[in-house]
Amino acid sequence: MFNMKKNIKKTTTIKKSKINKKKQSPKTNIDELVLLKNNLDDLVDNMQIELERVKGLHSKYVPRRYKDFKGMQIISRYNAGDQSGGEFFDIISDNNILFLIMSHSTSYLSSNCVISLISKINEYKNSGPEDFIKTLNTNLIKNIEESFKPKYKGGKFIHPNLNIKHSIEILAAEIDLKALTVEGINLGTTLFSSQYTNFNTSDTTDTSTTSAAPTIPQDSERIDQFFNHYSFKYKLQRGEKLVILSPGFRKNIKDILDNIDINNFIKLHQEKKLPDLIDELFFQLKKSNDYNMSNNYPIYDSSSIIIEVNENVITEA
Secondary structure, three states: OOOOOOOOOOOOOOOOOOOOHHHOOHHHHHHHHHHHHHHHHHHHHHHHHHHHHHHHHHHHHOOOEEEEEOOEEEEEEEEOOOOOOEEEEEEEEEOOEEEEEEEEEOOHHHHHHHHHHHOOHHHOOOOOHHHHHHHHHHHHHHHHHHHOOOEEEOOEEEOOOOOOOOOEEEEEEEEEOOOOEEEEEEEOOOEEEOOOOEEOOOOOOOOOOHHHOOOOOOOOOOHHHHHHHHEEEEEOOOOOEEEEEOHHHHHHHOOEEOOEEHHHHHHHOOOOOHHHHHHHHHHHHHHHHHHHOEOOEOOOOEEEEEEEEOOOOOOOO
């Protein structure tokens, strides 16, 4: 669990000038505008620094995590990307149920909504994926509406940037350790692939842009329709390795690793041990992104979770 706190620095505001307007020179007005611009630049920089800090923490504490549960093992890994927004995931255990969250967001605002809710994930593990996504949807709508309001700073109105796309692709699922089922909602292009199956609940196979993917609808009246359309239930097999790849991972590789389709690549490497399999995925990710990396980051955050079921596990009928 990552309890991430916001530490965005407060920018200083411009004090209202007490100089008589008649005596105020054009140079003074220019100086104030320059100071206002610098303060706004500092604010944006601080937001970017804070997100990079959160990504750094996520990368530090989730470079590769391995957990052993009754009847299965789960390994996960995360790499930070360079684009605004990001990916975050978590898995928490509650007796024989695992609650899994994986998100892909396109802005600082949408990322903050996800981070805030993931930090309270224990409150939603008993209510299920639908309630988690409904709460996330409500928070996103509220924050977007707030961002549309002009801000008054330094004696000036600052109009919002209406061109920013605030969207979230979200996978919320429950894994039943007794029944060996994975059941939940996949609003996005998160991919499930194994030697037995490969699927995602998106209507599109185009992963080149987030606009092609189903995202949280930002409409409380339509969200139940999305649940009906993008819900899934999958039965795990003994000995199966189910690879879950995030939207960012897929966009970075465009579904091609080592010159073959990602599903075929996973099937070719299914016999590897879990640490070797996930390391192979991220090694190939780095190879395919070396040419377009900046600041040592690929374009998008990348996440992967691999579930391995024991060969001799006993399941409920």
